[in-house]
Amino acid sequence: MSYTIEGSTGPWELVIGLEVHAQVISKSKLFSGAATEFGAEPNSQVSFIDAGFPGMLPVINRECVAQAVRTGLGLKAEINLWSRFDRKNYFYADLPQGYQISQYAHPIVGKGEVEIELADGTRKTVGITRLHLEQDAGKSLHDQHPTKSYIDLNRSGVALMEIVSEPDMRSPEEAGAYLSKLRQILRYLGTCDGNMDEGSMRADVNVSVRKPGEGYRTRCEVKNVNSVKFVMQAVEAEARRQIEVWESGGTVEQETRLFDTQRGLTRSMRSKEDAHDYRYFPEPDLPPLVLEKDWVEQIKATLPELPDARRARYVAMGLTPYDAHVLTLEKETAAFFETVAKGRDAKMAANWVTGDFFAALNRLKRDITDPPVTAENLGKLLDLIADNTISGKIAKDVFEIMIETGKAPGEIVEERGLKQVTDTGAIEKAVADVLAKNADKVAEYKAGKDKLFGFFVGQTMKAMQGKGNPALVNEVVKKLLG
Amino acid sequence: MRPTDLTLKGALDALNAGETTSVALTEAFLEAIARLNPRLNAFVTVTAEKALEAAKASDARRAAGQAGPLEGAPIAIKDLFCTAGVQTTAGSRILGGFVPPYESTVTANLLRDGAVFLGKVNMDEFAMGSSNTTSASGPVENPWSRANNPDTRLVPGGSSGGSAAAVAARLALGATATDTGGSIRQPAAFCGIAGIKPTYGRCSRFGIVAFASSLDQAGPVARTVEDCAILLKSMAGFDPKDATSADVPVPDFAAACGRSVKGLRIGVPKEYRLDGLAPEIGALWEQGLQWLRDQGAETVEISLPHTKYALPTYYIVAPAEASSNLARYDGVRFGLRKTEASSDLRDLYERTRAAGFGQEVRRRIMIGTYVLSAGYYDAYYLKAQKVRALIRRDFEQAWGKVDAIVTPATPTAAFGMDERQDDPVTMYLNDVFTVTANLAGLPGLAVPAGLDPQGLPLGLQVIGKPFDEETCFSVGAALERAANFTALPGIRA
Numbered sequence: 001m002s003y004t005i006e007g008s009t010g011p012w013e014l015v016i017g018l019e020v021h022a023q024v025i026s027k028s029k030l031f032s033g034a035a036t037e038f039g040a041e042p043n044s045q046v047s048f049i050d051a052g053f054p055g056m057l058p059v060i061n062r063e064c065v066a067q068a069v070r071t072g073l074g075l076k077a078e079i080n081l082w083s084r085f086d087r088k089n090y091f092y093a094d095l096p097q098g099y100q101i102s103q104y105a106h107p108i109v110g111k112g113e114v115e116i117e118l119a120d121g122t123r124k125t126v127g128i129t130r131l132h133l134e135q136d137a138g139k140s141l142h143d144q145h146p147t148k149s150y151i152d153l154n155r156s157g158v159a160l161m162e163i164v165s166e167p168d169m170r171s172p173e174e175a176g177a178y179l180s181k182l183r184q185i186l187r188y189l190g191t192c193d194g195n196m197d198e199g200s201m202r203a204d205v206n207v208s209v210r211k212p213g214e215g216y217r218t219r220c221e222v223k224n225v226n227s228v229k230f231v232m233q234a235v236e237a238e239a240r241r242q243i244e245v246w247e248s249g250g251t252v253e254q255e256t257r258l259f260d261t262q263r264g265l266t267r268s269m270r271s272k273e274d275a276h277d278y279r280y281f282p283e284p285d286l287p288p289l290v291l292e293k294d295w296v297e298q299i300k301a302t303l304p305e306l307p308d309a310r311r312a313r314y315v316a317m318g319l320t321p322y323d324a325h326v327l328t329l330e331k332e333t334a335a336f337f338e339t340v341a342k343g344r345d346a347k348m349a350a351n352w353v354t355g356d357f358f359a360a361l362n363r364l365k366r367d368i369t370d371p372p373v374t375a376e377n378l379g380k381l382l383d384l385i386a387d388n389t390i391s392g393k394i395a396k397d398v399f400e401i402m403i404e405t406g407k408a409p410g411e412i413v414e415e416r417g418l419k420q421v422t423d424t425g426a427i428e429k430a431v432a433d434v435l436a437k438n439a440d441k442v443a444e445y446k447a448g449k450d451k452l453f454g455f456f457v458g459q460t461m462k463a464m465q466g467k468g469n470p471a472l473v474n475e476v477v478k479k480l481l482g
Numbered sequence: 483m484r485p486t487d488l489t490l491k492g493a494l495d496a497l498n499a500g501e502t503t504s505v506a507l508t509e510a511f512l513e514a515i516a517r518l519n520p521r522l523n524a525f526v527t528v529t530a531e532k533a534l535e536a537a538k539a540s541d542a543r544r545a546a547g548q549a550g551p552l553e554g555a556p557i558a559i560k561d562l563f564c565t566a567g568v569q570t571t572a573g574s575r576i577l578g579g580f581v582p583p584y585e586s587t588v589t590a591n592l593l594r595d596g597a598v599f600l601g602k603v604n605m606d607e608f609a610m611g612s613s614n615t616t617s618a619s620g621p622v623e624n625p626w627s628r629a630n631n632p633d634t635r636l637v638p639g640g641s642s643g644g645s646a647a648a649v650a651a652r653l654a655l656g657a658t659a660t661d662t663g664g665s666i667r668q669p670a671a672f673c674g675i676a677g678i679k680p681t682y683g684r685c686s687r688f689g690i691v692a693f694a695s696s697l698d699q700a701g702p703v704a705r706t707v708e709d710c711a712i713l714l715k716s717m718a719g720f721d722p723k724d725a726t727s728a729d730v731p732v733p734d735f736a737a738a739c740g741r742s743v744k745g746l747r748i749g750v751p752k753e754y755r756l757d758g759l760a761p762e763i764g765a766l767w768e769q770g771l772q773w774l775r776d777q778g779a780e781t782v783e784i785s786l787p788h789t790k791y792a793l794p795t796y797y798i799v800a801p802a803e804a805s806s807n808l809a810r811y812d813g814v815r816f817g818l819r820k821t822e823a824s825s826d827l828r829d830l831y832e833r834t835r836a837a838g839f840g841q842e843v844r845r846r847i848m849i850g851t852y853v854l855s856a857g858y859y860d861a862y863y864l865k866a867q868k869v870r871a872l873i874r875r876d877f878e879q880a881w882g883k884v885d886a887i888v889t890p891a892t893p894t895a896a897f898g899m900d901e902r903q904d905d906p907v908t909m910y911l912n913d914v915f916t917v918t919a920n921l922a923g924l925p926g927l928a929v930p931a932g933l934d935p936q937g938l939p940l941g942l943q944v945i946g947k948p949f950d951e952e953t954c955f956s957v958g959a960a961l962e963r964a965a966n967f968t969a970l971p972g973i974r975a
Contacts, residue, residue: 052810055564055689098809279854284695
């Protein structure tokens with residue numbers, strides 16, 4: 001059943017497309033050698049090119065081009081071997097050249113696709129219209145002085161990829177899933193860090209509504225939405241606003257809007273009449289960008305495994321689809337899991353990572369990039385279970401001690417004498433003691449109270465401080481009662 | 483011979499022979515500048531102290547056996563080239579007080595080869611003009627004057643009017659210049675000297691204040707074709723800081739000056755025989771072709787059918803690019819800033835740009851903005867780009883038949899400072915023979931070849947194939963030899 005919003009005149013469908021700006025991971029800017037690190041002192045990473053000084057010229061950064069190609073390949077898109085930069089002209093204090101160098105008419109990447117999965121398990125393909133490279137503007141700081149604006153040009157000239165989707169999404173959930181999936185793919189590719197709160201990924205959301213079966217109605221663009229949650233909220237808020245306009249006999253005007261996260265509403269930023277005339281024309285300082293097919297093929301050959309492929313591989317390794325999904329959400333988690341699982345039982349590794357390990361992360365409010373237990377040590381713990389050195393139950397205690405002390409599991413087991421007892425003689429002695437102390441219970445058991453079997457096992461384990469091998473203890477209890 | 487009368491080649495020979503020093507030459511030129519510049523206004527900044535220091539350092543390098551190809555030669559730099567630590571204004575109020583912390587690649591190359599900079603020379607504002615009357619530093623006077631009316635002050639041409647006037651008046655051995663539609667060749671012709679706009683991409687544009695990026699190209703002006711060849715050799719070369727600079731070897735241009743033109747096929751474009759072409763220009767053109775035939779070249783009539791669209795095309799493409807290139811002069815980071823207590827950002831822009839840009843620059847920014855605007859782009863800019871491709875194709879087809887093309891450099895000799903100032907379109911006609919080389923990216927060399935009835939110099943132009951400046955120099959030197967141009971301007975050191 002497709003998503004609709006019920007208005008006073010009946011159900012309305014949503015039509016959503018996203019333009020995502022993703023900051024390219026690169027050491028230097030798109031057209032200059034200045035650094036791109038986040039959080040540096042204002043105006044400390046600015047070359048004369050980024051500041052638009054007279055006589056300065058842009059020179060394309062090869063690594064940024066490779067990143068765009070990598071991203072295009074990751075989105076299963078056409079790579080345009082011939083593309084071109086254009087100038088987008090407008091005046092603003094944080095745009096030093098008075099124009100932004102962008103790819104308007106001939107982008108480097110053409111049509112591609114992203115597959116999303118929704119909560120109910122349905123899968124859907126969202127089309128990618130294009131991806132192009134462009135330079136970012138600087139940042140205007142309006143809150144530093146009562147009457148003046150401050151300008152930080154550190155971001156000026158940093159490479160961005162603008163990734164434009166087809167208007168293929170039909171619900172807030174789909175829009176959220178698309179943005180999450182796109183972010184996941186870029187992070188796997190290592191082409192964008194996806195840090196939305198640092199602004200390295202932001203979305204312009206295009207929304208329109210229509211009656212089922214209709215063609216497209218006028219859309220509005222909600223600018224600069226910077227989280228998955230806000231995208232979903234902005235879609236719904238904007239759709240509801242438009243429905244109200246249509247249903248009260250009005251007409252939705254094409255315009256640019258902003259999402260007020262406090263009030264959960266969109267408000268008008270500028271109308272179509274106020275839209276800039278950007279006077280695009282081919283950037284005469286840069287020749288067309290011509291890529292060699294071999295170079296693109298080389299990049300393709302070194303592309304990392306992407307989330308969908310990795311998830312399928314995990315399922316093939318015996319993981320549940322859910323565990324495979326959870327473990328592949330972040331590439332760091334997947335890498336952690338793979339280290340734990342390497343040469344070991346994959347299912348058991350997945351259980352430990354998604355179970356005790358995730359629980360510890362949550363409890364300690366730590367991140368996968370700063371784990372309380374290393375993947376290597378968690379792997380060693382699994383080895384100790386597998387070779388019967390400790391039981392699964394003792395392992396949970398060892399895991400907690402590993403978190404507290406940071407020590408390797410072998411060392412902990414050794415120090416604390418937690419090694420499992422597999423000596424049948426010792427176990428027989430312990431069982432015999434338990435049976436002797438509980439002669440009344442033995443009699444009840446023999447009279448047919450089968451349930452007491454577990455009691456004898458438990459008492460034995462207790463007497464052995466949990467170190468008895470559970471299978472052997474069971475076996476011996478059965479034998480001695482028998 | 484007085485040092486200021488030396489050619490660049492002559493001065494380098496004298497330096498190499500130990501007959502003079504860079505300090506002696508530099509002092510002589512500085513003295514001449516001090517004497518004549520108040521009248522000519524060719525220099526906007528004279529860096530006398532720096533020049534003398536540089537000359538001393540140069541003499542020391544020469545003494546140490548480390549002389550570069552231009553070691554010790556005093557030259558002038560067009561104020562469009564950014565020079566580290568020396569004010570660079572591009573002839574505009576908006577760059578008043580701007581001292582770049584960086585050196586343009588072309589001037590850095592000249593310094594590397596030992597040149598001594600006397601100072602910065604005047605130009606039309608942002609290189610927009612054909613008369614050097616649009617400069618914020620005031621007009622430059624042509625050192626030549628009419629025999630029958632010596633009191634009428636003449637323009638040196640533009641936009642490199644300061645470069646051409648300085649070299650013609652012997653205030654420098656040579657000068658850097660730039661050419662977007664004729665800005666090297668027209669002033670060279672007006673001032674009776676040589677000048678070459680090389681192939682687009684031959685010289686780096688890094689550090690040159692941009693006018694129209696797809697057309698701008700640096701080149702030298704000097705008193706002989708060979709001097710131009712020597713200077714261009716130092717100025718040219720691939721620069722990784724300019725994505726449009728060409729990664730091709732730089733040949734020995736001076737050697738090409740001595741090459742015979744025998745067997746060369748010289749194209750004569752019939753479309754350049756304009757209606758109303760001054761008879762003395764037509765006669766000089768025919769004379770030039772005869773000189774080349776006399777030296778064994780063959781002249782061939784060719785057709786460049788889209789020539790008549792060249793000027794309109796140029797006056798769409800160049801202003802379009804300029805309107806964008808000049809957006810950075812906004813009063814925010816450098817140069818002029820005009821603001822009131824109540825100014826908001828928009829007001830700052832408006833005040834700064836209104837006060838900073840002269841009339842011609844404002845006109846071109848408006849034309850450029852217009853032709854790129856929504857609804858007009860296709861009819862103007864896009865169509866102009868298409869015509870530009872056709873003009874380029876005209877030349878490509880011609881190269882199947884000829885090795886070089888010879889045309890007049892300008893439709894007239896130098897005009898009076900108060901003439902032709904009312905109608906910009908008449909002014910734009912100055913570029914009629916030169917813009918095509920810019921639109922097609924080809925090298926074009928202007929050579930002084932004769933005098934008009936008033937005793938004013940007239941030039942011929944040699945257009946070559948892409949990156950074949952050598953043939954331009956061979957043909958230009960052949961014309962120079964035959965013309966034996968020995969006339970001198972009235973005002974000179």
